Amino acid sequence: MTDVRTDDRTAFRTCPLCEAGCGLEITVGRDDDGRERVQRIRGDMDDVFSHGFICPKGSTLKQLHDDPDRLRAPMIKRDGEHVEVSWDEAWAEIAARLPDLIERHGRQSLAAYIGNPTAHSLSAMTFSRALLTGLGTRVRFSASTVDQMPRHVAAGHVFGSPVAIPVPDLDRTDHLVILGANPYASNGSVCTAPDFPGRIEAIQERGGKVVVVDPRRSRTAEQADQWVSIRPGTDALLLAAIAHVLLAEGLADVGDHVREHIAGLDRLGAALDAFAPEAVAASTGVDADTIRSMARELAAAPTAAVYGRIGTTTTEFGSTASWLVDVVNTLSGNLDRPGGSMFATPVAGGATTRGRRGSGKGFRVGRGQSRVSGHPEVMGEYPVNCLAEEITTPGDGQVRGLVTLAGNPVLSTPNSDQLADALDDLEFMVSIDMYLNETTRHADVILPVPSQLQRAHYDVLLLQFAVRNVANYSPPVLPLGDGEIDEWEVIARLSLIAQGMGADADPALVDDLAIDGLIGSAVKDENSNVYGRDADELRSALDASGRRGPDRMVDFMLRTGPFGDGFGADPDGTSLDDLLENPHGRDFGALVPRLPEILRTPSGVVELAPDVFLDDLDRLAAAIPELDDRSLVLVGRRHLRSNNSWMHNINVLVKGAPRCTLQVHPDDAVALGLAHGGAARVTSRVGHVVAPVEVTDSIRPGVVSLPHGWGHDLPGARMRIAAEHAGVNSNVLSDDRSMDPLSGTSVLNGIPVDLEPA
Numbered sequence: 003m004t005d006v007r008t009d010d011r012t013a014f015r016t017c018p019l020c021e022a023g024c025g026l027e028i029t030v031g032r033d034d035d036g037r038e039r040v041q042r043i044r045g046d047m048d049d050v051f052s053h054g055f056i057c058p059k060g061s062t063l064k065q066l067h068d069d070p071d072r073l074r075a076p077m078i079k080r081d082g083e084h085v086e087v088s089w090d091e092a093w094a095e096i097a098a099r100l101p102d103l104i105e106r107h108g109r110q111s112l113a114a115y116i117g118n119p120t121a122h123s124l125s126a127m128t129f130s131r132a133l134l135t136g137l138g139t140r141v142r143f144s145a146s147t148v149d150q151m152p153r154h155v156a157a158g159h160v161f162g163s164p165v166a167i168p169v170p171d172l173d174r175t176d177h178l179v180i181l182g183a184n185p186y187a188s189n190g191s192v193c194t195a196p197d198f199p200g201r202i203e204a205i206q207e208r209g210g211k212v213v214v215v216d217p218r219r220s221r222t223a224e225q226a227d228q229w230v231s232i233r234p235g236t237d238a239l240l241l242a243a244i245a246h247v248l249l250a251e252g253l254a255d256v257g258d259h260v261r262e263h264i265a266g267l268d269r270l271g272a273a274l275d276a277f278a279p280e281a282v283a284a285s286t287g288v289d290a291d292t293i294r295s296m297a298r299e300l301a302a303a304p305t306a307a308v309y310g311r312i313g314t315t316t317t318e319f320g321s322t323a324s325w326l327v328d329v330v331n332t333l334s335g336n337l338d339r340p341g342g343s344m345f346a347t348p349v350a351g352g353a354t355t356r357g358r359r360g361s362g363k364g365f366r367v368g369r370g371q372s373r374v375s376g377h378p379e380v381m382g383e384y385p386v387n388c389l390a391e392e393i394t395t396p397g398d399g400q401v402r403g404l405v406t407l408a409g410n411p412v413l414s415t416p417n418s419d420q421l422a423d424a425l426d427d428l429e430f431m432v433s434i435d436m437y438l439n440e441t442t443r444h445a446d447v448i449l450p451v452p453s454q455l456q457r458a459h460y461d462v463l464l465l466q467f468a469v470r471n472v473a474n475y476s477p478p479v480l481p482l483g484d485g486e487i488d489e490w491e492v493i494a495r496l497s498l499i500a501q502g503m504g505a506d507a508d509p510a511l512v513d514d515l516a517i518d519g520l521i522g523s524a525v526k527d528e529n530s531n532v533y534g535r536d537a538d539e540l541r542s543a544l545d546a547s548g549r550r551g552p553d554r555m556v557d558f559m560l561r562t563g564p565f566g567d568g569f570g571a572d573p574d575g576t577s578l579d580d581l582l583e584n585p586h587g588r589d590f591g592a593l594v595p596r597l598p599e600i601l602r603t604p605s606g607v608v609e610l611a612p613d614v615f616l617d618d619l620d621r622l623a624a625a626i627p628e629l630d631d632r633s634l635v636l637v638g639r640r641h642l643r644s645n646n647s648w649m650h651n652i653n654v655l656v657k658g659a660p661r662c663t664l665q666v667h668p669d670d671a672v673a674l675g676l677a678h679g680g681a682a683r684v685t686s687r688v689g690h691v692v693a694p695v696e697v698t699d700s701i702r703p704g705v706v707s708l709p710h711g712w713g714h715d716l717p718g719a720r721m722r723i724a725a726e727h728a729g730v731n732s733n734v735l736s737d738d739r740s741m742d743p744l745s746g747t748s749v750l751n752g753i754p755v756d757l758e759p760a
């Protein structure tokens with residue numbers, strides 16, 4: 003039992019584990035040796051956004067911090083084994099090998115992979131750009147192309163900025179349609195909303211309706227007023243048909259506020275002609291009457307919002323499905339209005355609150371092509387399913403070195419076995435990570451970072467997609483241990499070594515350059531509250547606080563943000579000092595309409611029907627016969643106690659009945675001779691796994707489901723609890739040749755598979 007003593011102190015911090023960003027109340031005491039220890043973690047009742055909500059993962063920050071498998075010292079691989087070394091040895095090893103590799107093969111022989119936890123780390127968010135600049139490579143990959151990249155592509159083409167992503171105004175909507183998301187397990191994504199389940203139930207309590215479109219009757223679908231069971235990979239067809247009905251039945255009305263800021267409406271009717279409900283009913287598995295009533299309800303509701311997530315993005319038509327979410331929200335009159343689909347006004351660091359407003363350069367892709375397969379660049383990176391071929395295919399520019407930051411692509415990306423083999427071909431690999439995991443076991447050097455409780459936190463990225471405009475800063479709860487180095491310093495020094503500045507390079511150089519860059523941009527930005535000010539004066543004002551690193555940057559971002567003090571311009575404005583005085587966060591109110599100022603399209607209007615998507619509708623229509631024919635497909639699923647691949651080493655999160663099961667509908671089980679509790683061999687074009695069978699009628703016939711992030715039985719990793727609950731890796735089955743061509747995002751939902759008893 004937790005021992006809470008009178009001399010304990012209480013700290014408040016935002017949970018950095020997922021996008022919900024819940025406020026935590028953390029009790030810290032001392033052990034018999036006088037060291038500070040976390041005693042208890044619970045929801046912060048006074049947090050302005052989460053109001054005490056917490057999920058089972060949030061309280062495990064203590065176990066994460068105390069995990070004996072968490073790396074506390076760097077590791078170097080010697081004779082095939084990872085051994086702990088001093089920081090000096092680690093830096094010297096990198097300084098001896100990384101610049102040499104670059105010298106021999108060129109900078110484009112070096113690849114970088116940025117993992118999902120980067121988005122949840124203030125240090126990594128503020129310094130990863132410096133790392134990529136220091137590495138100097140254009141061969142960049144990230145978890146975005148196994149996740150949300152299609153959402154960025156849609157926003158980029160329609161609104162001109164890839165981060166101008168509207169979110170459902172959960173707290174005011176009357177009608178919510180959720181596609182391919184299970185917020186009861188994930189708490190929402192690209193929609194920051196602590197207690198997403200509570201917000202769903204509040205819609206119902208105020209008389210609204212919630213519809214869930216999913217091949218699985220997920221926990222969210224069970225709570226919904228209506229579950230629409232759809233065939234995987236066909237969300238774009240369903241959305242196209244809904245848009246078709248809105249137009250064909252004269253139900254489309256974008257509303258006065260939007261009408262004067264929109265182009266392309268007149269092109270949609272003809273473009274969607276092929277998608278009448280009857281035309282897509284067989285492919286989607288949703289009958290035409292249901293589709294029509296979904297469209298009519300969206301049009302009739304006082305306010306409504308359609309929200310699509312990973313089940314819609316990780317498909318062959320992920321970008322077009324994401325665009326169609328925006329199309330339906332717009333046609334039903336719900337774009338940019340309270341209760342509809344709205345844009346956040348980020349308090350700090352928001353790309354949509356900087357620079358010229360109302361128009362801009364727009365969004366471009368294809369500023370480069372991947373070397374082997376010629377896939378176009380999107381947002382400065384290539385599809386991660388190209389990483390293995392870039393390593394194994396000889397020729398000029400062949401990838402010979404790799405740097406990973408907080409990523410585990412061996413479990414997270416398609417055709418995992420192929421990638422694992424490819425990593426063994428590298429000449430040199432450096433990983434920044436908390437664990438010796440299935441990917442970092444391939445690294446020559448692993449640089450550890452402190453635990454989440456030892457880092458400051460501000461959600462620079464995810465509050466850009468929040469359902470309220472809030473700000474919450476958390477100082478570190480616990481100090482760094484002996485020999486531990488702050489994450490930003492690790493990243494910054496690696497960047498400098500890659501530039502040939504030697505093992506002793508000072509991370510402060512990167513920090514100073516980064517803050518000077520931020521200040522320099524702001525004083526030249528006519529819309530900034532420090533436009534025309536003296537950069538040196540601002541730098542001095544910042545430095546007077548004694549802050550450095552991410553804290554100094556986030557202070558600057560807050561002060562120059564839309565609610566900032568502008569270094570004296572608005573005495574009531576916010577700053578890091580202000581947030582420190584408000585440990586439960588500050589609430590700047592509900593979302594407000596942002597059209598047209600949020601737009602960054604060259605035309606200065608919402609481009610609702612860009613050619614790229616109208617052209618893709620032809621590909622979508624042509625795919626209908628093939629989608630009709632698919633007999634058995636695999637989808638993923640998420641569990642409340644999982645966080646992708648990296649939290650399975652925490653006993654309280656993995657104990658109990660095995661969760662990595664293959665869900666099969668009873669009809670399929672009978673037809674295939676599978677028994678509940680037995681084992682099935684699942685085979686795709688690229689691999690096979692043997693998984694325990696869970697027969698359940700919560701999944702539609704013709705669909706089977708495996709959760710992702712498992713498969714912890716690979717030799718050389720050191721996550722002992724995870725290894726005891728290994729499960730199987732669903733990405734052994736996902737196909738590296740199958741992707742959404744507009745975004746380079748892998749198909750992780752709707753993978754054709756064969757099944758047989760094992």
Ligand code: SF4
Nearest residue numbers: 017020023024057060
């Ligand atoms: S939902 Fe859970 S993991 Fe996510 S921020 Fe809240 S407590 Fe943390």
